[in-house]
Amino acid sequence: MSDATNPDIPLAQRMRPASLDEVIGQTHLLAAGAPIRRFVEHGHLPSLILHGEAGIGKTTIAMLLADAVGRPFYPLSAINTGVKQLREVLDAGAKGGLDLAAPVVFIDEIHRFNKSQQDALLGAVESGDITLIGATTENPSFSVNNALLSRCQVYRLQPLDAAQVEDLLQRALSQDIVLSKLNIELNATAEITKLAHGDARKALNLLELAVQASDHSQQPIVIDNSLLASVAQTALQRYDKDGDQHYDMISAMIKSVRGSDPDAALYWMARMLVAGEPPEFIARRLVILASEDIGNANPNALLLADAALRSVKAIGMPEARIILGQVVVYLATSAKSNSTYMAINKAMQLAQKDQSPVPLHLRNGVTKLMQAEGYGQNYVYPHDYPNHYYPQQYLPDALVGTQFYQYADNQREQHSLQFMQWLQSQPQTKSS
Template sequence: MKKSLFEPPKPLAERLRPKKISEFVGQKHLLGPNKFLSLCLARKKISSLILWGPPGCGKTTLARLLAKETNTRFIPISAVDSGIKELRKALEQADKERSLGRQTILFIDEIHRFNKAQQDFLLPYVEEGRIVLIGATTENPSFRVIAPLLSRVRVLPLKPLSREDLVLILKRALDSPQGLKELKVQIEDEVLYYLADFAQGDARLALNFLEDLVMNFDENQPKLTLEKVKELELKKPLQYDQSGEEHYNLLSAFHKSLRGSDPDAAIYWMVRMLEAGEDPLVIVRRLVAAAAEDVGLADPQALQMALAAKEAVAFLGLPEGELVLAQAVIYVAMAPKSNAAYMALNKAREDVEKYGALPVPLHLRNPETKLMRDLGYGKGYKYPHNFPEGFVVQDYLPKRLKGRRYYFPTERGREKELKERLIILKAKKNKN
């Protein structure tokens, strides 16, 4: 079959990949003076790495440049469509290069997609130095890379590109012969800053936006203006992975905002998750947890509001259920806070773990049989309802824990009343 004379041009982002490290934009915390990768390049020696960062921050480009700058063979594979067979073939090539005195960088894109067996397969090659492994991942390696492999590599976090970084890349695209220079499109600087903000640190996304705008530009217009771009009503993509770190990051920010009594931040994180497609019941579960753990008895109504939101969201669905959820979020955020019940639970658990199964005092045991009565079960138990105010002083804890306190109510909200009640009861106990 003859090869076509016409080949569609590569995407702009691919055409503009830097050819040398001096052209690489961003990641100054790794490539600045006396920084880790700069020192490695000065020595012309790279150790096994995992480049962890968001999409479009330069992971693949950086790996290629590290190989080029150190004169190292570069073998790229993708964990999406590769397995043991492809790994074995790549590693055989690396062994051949090694026999000729040349080191090989095995670059594995999306390494977090490899299962445990595939990651295990790499271990001896990395440990013995038969390859330099560079993995790229958008997922937290702590969760997605096995511990033995993680201990043999250095994890380098990469940052989203800054607004200024992205504007520089976009200007290069407009001025480069490999980019869009020949089209001679004039673009307001405001458009470049708008696209940089829109791309949220992702260079590939920014370049894709720019290429689409330029390729569909009306030649009768003298300049591409911000006003014209805004008319397109582009929708920002939201970085979110419902099973990855960002999922837990947003839930954590949401819960901490509730705990910190900041309704504005709590609503913001709630909307971020909803707009990214999160299951609203996941948000409600965290809301219920916050109502119990952080509001507690300072305002028992908060838990009822959160549970009511669960029922309403399940009944109404979205978008109608969003308003109910928002109301409950605001209520829980604004409620007085107390973790006294949460702390009481933890303190009691500590004693259970420390002292084990302490025997129940005889007077608290039900005398269900004659034998049990003869053994003293229930003897001396005082029925509180037979006493004024429904209260009588008596011990309810095992002897070893006599006088132990777990619940220390705060002075906040409804719990202030509970504290006053405890003070009264304690005073009565002290009289006896």
């Protein structure tokens, strides 16, 4: 691309690939036989949603796809494009005013479009007046409406791995119009890879900053970890409290607790806290987890998690981290059971389909008319019998024998099972 010959623009822009074959990474989409490569080879380009972290090539790939199929490319940003401007582009596309071929309309950060803006795209995409390529760092399942998603192919782009970042850096050193003329000894590849977190733009920016900050009077120019640390200062947290990382990390924490790994659970929770996640959000999720994944295997788990939620709200950070740390370790090392979670789900599923009437003996006969109709008749008061128990029908006739709750194989629930079995085996003689 023409930017590659302009030494005054940033390195990341100079190194932007000029063809799909030059793209580093995303082989699951662009390699021979991969989905997007097949589209291009057949001269066809459907509407796409590309999602993934920043700096991994969404914009570049969109540009290269349009070029590969010979379509005009019209980029828009969801940050500064309103419905009026969007409709002007779509109307021009419908009239053939942009070009004879259906243009590729690229919308960066499409998740920032509200519902009305996203809805404005539907007709043009449906009719084929435009080919839409949307880019988002968010999970499109949460940020793009279903009507638009159903009209687009959705592809996840992956962060670059260590080998791909190294290839990127070596390509810059050997091919860039500026760096290729310098005698550079790069001894900080691993550190750049670590700080970049798979972000190609960040990796190239770090390399460029290090070269600019180095002593060019020394030959070769040595880029080592100490020089890199002086320009990078600290690794910025790749975390958006409203974005995909938010959901990914809380998911990782919950799965670590469920899997009884306290160290992993602490790590993911620490990542969220360091990045500024509100501690109340984490505490609420732990309350849910205590019931869903531990339940009656250890009823104290729910009590402790609930106490933590109230304490975190009252105290706040940084001290709230201590409370959350205690609860996460307690929950991770507790016995686990999802028996009550499964039971209520089964009951809810049946309740959506079944509308059985309440048996008369379980109804509350508060008026004479109700009593005359049989409300409350033949109901047996369990407290009048030994052990406060009397076997009688509580489910509707059509559901007698239905079981939602299955006792799990942990000590507490097995103890409850033994108690219930004993209770049901006792003679039923009314207390005096």
